[in-house]
Amino acid sequence: xxxxxxxxxxxxxxxxxxxxxxxxxxxxxxxxxxxxxxxxxxxxxxxxxxxxxxxxxxxxxxxxxxxxxxxxxxxxxxxxxxxxxxxxxxxxxxxxxxxxxxxxxxxxxxxxxxxxxxxxxxxxxxxxxxxxxxxxxxxxxxxxxxxxxxxxxxxxxxxxxxxxxxxxxxxxxxxxxxxxxxxxxxxxxxxxxxxxxxxxxxxxxxxxxxxxxxxxxxxxxxxxxxxxxxxxxxxxxxxxxxxxxxxxxxxxxxxxxxxxxxxxxxxxxxxxxxxxxxxxxxxxxxxxxxxxxxxxxxxxxxxxxxxxxxxxxxxxxxxxxxxxxxxxxxxxxxxxxxxxxxxxxxxxxxxxxxxxxxxxxxxxxxxxxxxxxxxxxxxxxxxxxxxxxxxxxxxxxxxxxxxxxxxxxxxxxxxxxxxxxxxxxxxxxxxxxxxxxxxxxxxxxxxxxxxxxxxxxxxxxxxxxxxxxxxxxxxxxxxxxxxxxxxxxxxxxxxxxxxxxxxxxxxxxxxxxxxxxxxxxxxxxxxxxxxxxxxxxxxxxxxxxxxxxxxxxxxxxxxxxxxxxxxxxxxxxxxxxxxxxxxxxxxxxxxxxxxxxxxxxxxxxxxxxxxxxxx
Numbered sequence: 001x002x003x004x005x006x007x008x009x010x011x012x013x014x015x016x017x018x019x020x021x022x023x024x025x026x027x028x029x030x031x032x033x034x035x036x037x038x039x040x041x042x043x044x045x046x047x048x049x050x051x052x053x054x055x056x057x058x059x060x061x062x063x064x065x066x067x068x069x070x071x072x073x074x075x076x077x078x079x080x081x082x083x084x085x086x087x088x089x090x091x092x093x094x095x096x097x098x099x100x101x102x103x104x105x106x107x108x109x110x111x112x113x114x115x116x117x118x119x120x121x122x123x124x125x126x127x128x129x130x131x132x133x134x135x136x137x138x139x140x141x142x143x144x145x146x147x148x149x150x151x152x153x154x155x156x157x158x159x160x161x162x163x164x165x166x167x168x169x170x171x172x173x174x175x176x177x178x179x180x181x182x183x184x185x186x187x188x189x190x191x192x193x194x195x196x197x198x199x200x201x202x203x204x205x206x207x208x209x210x211x212x213x214x215x216x217x218x219x220x221x222x223x224x225x226x227x228x229x230x231x232x233x234x235x236x237x238x239x240x241x242x243x244x245x246x247x248x249x250x251x252x253x254x255x256x257x258x259x260x261x262x263x264x265x266x267x268x269x270x271x272x273x274x275x276x277x278x279x280x281x282x283x284x285x286x287x288x289x290x291x292x293x294x295x296x297x298x299x300x301x302x303x304x305x306x307x308x309x310x311x312x313x314x315x316x317x318x319x320x321x322x323x324x325x326x327x328x329x330x331x332x333x334x335x336x337x338x339x340x341x342x343x344x345x346x347x348x349x350x351x352x353x354x355x356x357x358x359x360x361x362x363x364x365x366x367x368x369x370x371x372x373x374x375x376x377x378x379x380x381x382x383x384x385x386x387x388x389x390x391x392x393x394x395x396x397x398x399x400x401x402x403x404x405x406x407x408x409x410x411x412x413x414x415x416x417x418x419x420x421x422x423x424x425x426x427x428x429x430x431x432x433x434x435x436x437x438x439x440x441x442x443x444x445x446x447x448x449x450x451x452x453x454x455x456x457x458x459x460x461x462x463x464x465x466x467x468x469x470x471x472x473x474x475x476x477x478x479x480x481x482x483x484x485x486x487x488x489x490x491x492x493x494x495x496x497x498x499x500x501x502x503x504x505x506x507x508x509x510x511x512x513x514x515x516x517x518x519x520x521x522x523x524x525x526x527x528x529x530x531x532x533x534x535x536x537x538x539x540x541x542x543x544x545x546x547x548x549x550x551x552x553x554x555x556x557x558x559x560x561x562x563x564x565x566x567x568x569x570x571x572x573x574x575x576x577x578x579x580x581x582x583x584x585x586x587x588x589x590x591x592x593x594x595x596x597x598x599x600x601x602x603x604x605x606x607x608x609x610x611x612x613x614x615x
Contacts, residue, residue: 182267503537
């Protein structure tokens, strides 16, 4: 038995409805798993009695008993000592398996009790009760305690947290909060919702993979999708509505920042990051994503994507001119490269299997297809749905009420006339969330129409004699989902694809990504390392895996050092009209420095129609 990690859980998470501590352990061949878990549970129970906690443990055993998540609840102001407890309890289990005597609790007790007193916030219990009675959110971290949210909040240094009698309760309130998660589309959906909110007169605070933004102005760059980022936005006195992107990693490593929100969205669930933290299949991943639904207030809405993600089977030698009709728009050009691609077909959608009866608020389903069976069933039962009508309108339907057309798809630049099917889905998700937050239809339509700048996502730039396409697609479904858009942009020209993959993907996942790239029908692939995302892999290891896969697929492949090098090599290779697609686009500053050096302005060089002849 080996301890992989022990850490605090600071909010609602996969295993608990509040804060606690988790130990992730790996079992070795021959370990008595049941005995190890029983010893850990007994040790936690004894330590909890010593500390005066009610801490019923929870155990989530991993597939094949290769490991487990050992979890128990703890007070929010005792999480560091809770981690000490679980580390000692794991040590007890390890010693029991090895036939060695455990370190007695009496020996550890003075240290635990002293640590508990150092961490304790004496006013927390009374403050929490007073805040809950008034419906006022309370946020706590290592440095600060805050009451209320955004423009209706106040923050104190943790050590100076006030007594309930000293709190100006009348000025403190929650603000509208939306949580957005899913495998793909989170950042774009969050940006779209922030734009709609700002159009409606709000000052939106937005967390995302790309950074923190207030009123759509970036205040901090980087991956800000964890609970710490959410607390920064929720404490900003300018913010009147919060749009919080919530990543899988944040849910599993720490939990949510809030225990109440007004709307939550799961855009989709497909294969990515499987095999980490004991999450091995799509059903388990859907349960992770569904943590956001557990904090939706009864008056709120849970927005779920009904469309199945694209699965990429083994190559079949098809050309993109024979892609399934579901992937090809009627006005798309039929000419394409003869490079081998696979037939991209839908896979089961695990969101459809979530237990709807357990949701705390009404569900809203969205799909590009107005006749999707889930939408038909849900609407027949009186529920709300969003879809693209036969006339090409983003449309809301509710029970037997007449349809409400909100905005025409052709008016949304980021949808490339409908070819960017992933962005059509993102627009539907954002519109459904906006309606759930009470934002009016005219603001939804105007906000979506005005959204033209989506950095690093489906950006098309005219560069010299070629077209440059920049996108963050980084998993099989995300990459395969670009097929309709890239086919329309190519219009029969050649395609070069450059990509790198983070090192924490399994070998089979990397091979699946190679097959997804093959489904785009590239004429040349350029692989590269993601220098800052090796994550345990040796330099060159991931590109070598990709290159081996592409060789087996019969696709020409070269290696480059960076995205800038890929652009330079692509321009050497390209004939007039060819497309250079940079996927897993992370080197944004370096790429735009290169483009500016070539005379391309960030806005002037972009073309969002995707239609032949208009670039």
